[in-house]
Amino acid sequence: MIGSYVPRPEWLMLDWHHACLEADMVTIQRCASCATWRHPPRRFCAACRSRESAFVPVSGAGTVRSYAVSHRSMDPGWHEATPYATLVVALDEQVSLLAATTSTPNDLALGMPVQCSIERRSDDFVLVWAEPSDETPDIRPAASGR
Amino acid sequence: MEGETVWGTTAIVGVGETDYIRGADDHVCDLILSASMDAIDDAGLAPSDIDGIIPPPGFMTTEEIAANLGIDDISYHVSVLMGGASPTAALQTAAMAVSCGLAENVLVTLGWNGYSALRPKADARPSKRSMNLGPMGETVRNLYAPYGLMSAAQHYSLYLRHYVDTFGIPEEAAATIALTCREHAHNNARALMRDRPLTRADYDASPYIAEPLRKFDCCLETDCAAAVIVTSVERARDLRQHPVVYLGGAEGHPQPADEIASRSDLLELGIHRAAPRAFGRAGVTAHDMDVLEIYDCFTYVVLLQLEALGFAEPGGAADFVAGGTIGMDGDFPLNTHGGLLSQGHCWGLNHVVEATRQLRHDAGPAQVPDAELALVTGYGDLGDGSIAILGRDR
Numbered sequence: 398m399i400g401s402y403v404p405r406p407e408w409l410m411l412d413w414h415h416a417c418l419e420a421d422m423v424t425i426q427r428c429a430s431c432a433t434w435r436h437p438p439r440r441f442c443a444a445c446r447s448r449e450s451a452f453v454p455v456s457g458a459g460t461v462r463s464y465a466v467s468h469r470s471m472d473p474g475w476h477e478a479t480p481y482a483t484l485v486v487a488l489d490e491q492v493s494l495l496a497a498t499t500s501t502p503n504d505l506a507l508g509m510p511v512q513c514s515i516e517r518r519s520d521d522f523v524l525v526w527a528e529p530s531d532e533t534p535d536i537r538p539a540a541s542g543r
Numbered sequence: 544m545e546g547e548t549v550w551g552t553t554a555i556v557g558v559g560e561t562d563y564i565r566g567a568d569d570h571v572c573d574l575i576l577s578a579s580m581d582a583i584d585d586a587g588l589a590p591s592d593i594d595g596i597i598p599p600p601g602f603m604t605t606e607e608i609a610a611n612l613g614i615d616d617i618s619y620h621v622s623v624l625m626g627g628a629s630p631t632a633a634l635q636t637a638a639m640a641v642s643c644g645l646a647e648n649v650l651v652t653l654g655w656n657g658y659s660a661l662r663p664k665a666d667a668r669p670s671k672r673s674m675n676l677g678p679m680g681e682t683v684r685n686l687y688a689p690y691g692l693m694s695a696a697q698h699y700s701l702y703l704r705h706y707v708d709t710f711g712i713p714e715e716a717a718a719t720i721a722l723t724c725r726e727h728a729h730n731n732a733r734a735l736m737r738d739r740p741l742t743r744a745d746y747d748a749s750p751y752i753a754e755p756l757r758k759f760d761c762c763l764e765t766d767c768a769a770a771v772i773v774t775s776v777e778r779a780r781d782l783r784q785h786p787v788v789y790l791g792g793a794e795g796h797p798q799p800a801d802e803i804a805s806r807s808d809l810l811e812l813g814i815h816r817a818a819p820r821a822f823g824r825a826g827v828t829a830h831d832m833d834v835l836e837i838y839d840c841f842t843y844v845v846l847l848q849l850e851a852l853g854f855a856e857p858g859g860a861a862d863f864v865a866g867g868t869i870g871m872d873g874d875f876p877l878n879t880h881g882g883l884l885s886q887g888h889c890w891g892l893n894h895v896v897e898a899t900r901q902l903r904h905d906a907g908p909a910q911v912p913d914a915e916l917a918l919v920t921g922y923g924d925l926g927d928g929s930i931a932i933l934g935r936d937r
């Protein structure tokens with residue numbers, strides 16, 4: 398296991414981790430009223446103000462919006478793995494989340510298609526991983542080019 | 544105009560700051576009290592004249608400051624929790640309190656043990672006093688730290704990498720910020736790096752911390768404190784120092800402010816929203832400025848802010864800073880005290896202190912001739928922004 402720190406989430410955040418563990422795949426919160434996806438977990442739907450939602454399994458397919466490349470980490474477990482990349486992945490559901498990756502930083506580029514999966518780190522915590530997928534890049538709207 | 548009683552009716556009349564050092568002998572509360580007392584003295588006031596306090600986000604409370612200094616009647620206090628954007632945002636709150644009559648003389652102070660306690664150091668005596676992380680705490684604990692992202696350099700690199708890759712920002716531009724701040728620190732006897740030169744070769748040889756950030760793209764960790772006193776322009780004119788008027792300011796927050804990855808635009812920071820508000824309130828434009836004191840936690844964050852302020856189009860700050868524009872002889876001298884990169888890190892309240900000295904024409908070897916208008920920015924947490932536009936009183 399890369400990394401030493403495993404948080405102990407509570408309440409809504411814990412519900413998300415449990416939902417991912419139960420589905421054995423990435424789940425994302427979806428508004429039960431207007432079907433808008435959202436992440437990280439929130440108590441209200443910002444689109445319609447509904448409090449009703451569910452954590453719904455998603456395909457995990459997405460693209461790289463950005464990535465950090467760390468050359469040191471205060472977590473000794475991660476520090477051993479330097480330099481390592483951490484991805485901001487735009488899922489096909491139009492929400493973004495962080496993901497660890499085993500890819501070497503030099504092999505990464507913005508817009509690259511990736512496939513997300515989860516790793517069980519405790520009974521209460523999953524880590525999301527994303528690796529380059531074989532799928533041919535389709536034409537997606539540019540990730541917030543500015 | 545809405546808010547016309549706030550903008551241009553208050554002034555900074557006192558400034559104080561400690562040395563910027565690594566491993567202070569003084570406790571963080573001693574630093575805060577020293578800087579506060581210096582600012583009160585500088586204004587020609589007594590502690591009993593202070594009736595408003597905006598304390599640091601953590602480290603020390605209003606109540607403790609008042610009890611130590613013998614301030615016996617606090618009529619207004621409030622905390623601002625925007626990380627490094629806090630002190631500059633606090634100026635608008637101080638101006639609001641003074642112009643609305645909630646307080647007459649407001650002390651804004653910030654001090655911290657940024658070297659001795661931020662990360663354990665062998666040569667420093669730690670204190671349990673710490674910062675109030677505000678909205679960042681939950682996000683970092685739950686969403687970033689488990690992925691090995693624990694430092695600000697790592698968090699910000701999530702969008703700085705996007706910035707560099709999207710626009711092809713050359714390292715040259717970041718190096719220009721680092722080297723300019725270092726050169727300017729050599730004019731400042733208080734700067735930690737006052738006699739430590741930095742060459743382009745040093746910069747290029749410095750290791751990456753979190754790409755695109757090299758070691759010399761990152762600000763200093765220092766123990767220090769600073770303080771300023773805000774009062775009405777009318778009272779200011781009877782006090783000791785030439786008044787420096789708070790012409791206008793603003794704060795802004797990215798959306799959502801508490802998490803980076805889920806933003807629809809990774810490069811829209813709080814300052815993008817604050818900038819038009821601040822210039823509108825002050826009735827001036829970016830290009831009217833004589834001095835820029837830009838929050839420089841990281842070099843690339845300075846570039847992004849210059850774009851947000853309108854000095855360049857998105858992606859254009861690299862061209863803007865080339866050719867000496869931000870040097871002492873350029874059109875827009877930047878971080879004339881050395882900044883967080885080379886003076887020391889006092890959450891940008893040192894930028895406010897320096898801007899005030901510039902507009903008093905009391906900045907010594909760092910003085911920009913005939914400076915009339917100065918711009919200060921703050922940047923903090925996961926991209927909150929603040930702006931203060933200051934002017935020399937007539």
Ligand SMILES: [Zn+2]
Pocket residue numbers: 428429430431432433442443444445446447
């Ligand atoms: Zn909804």
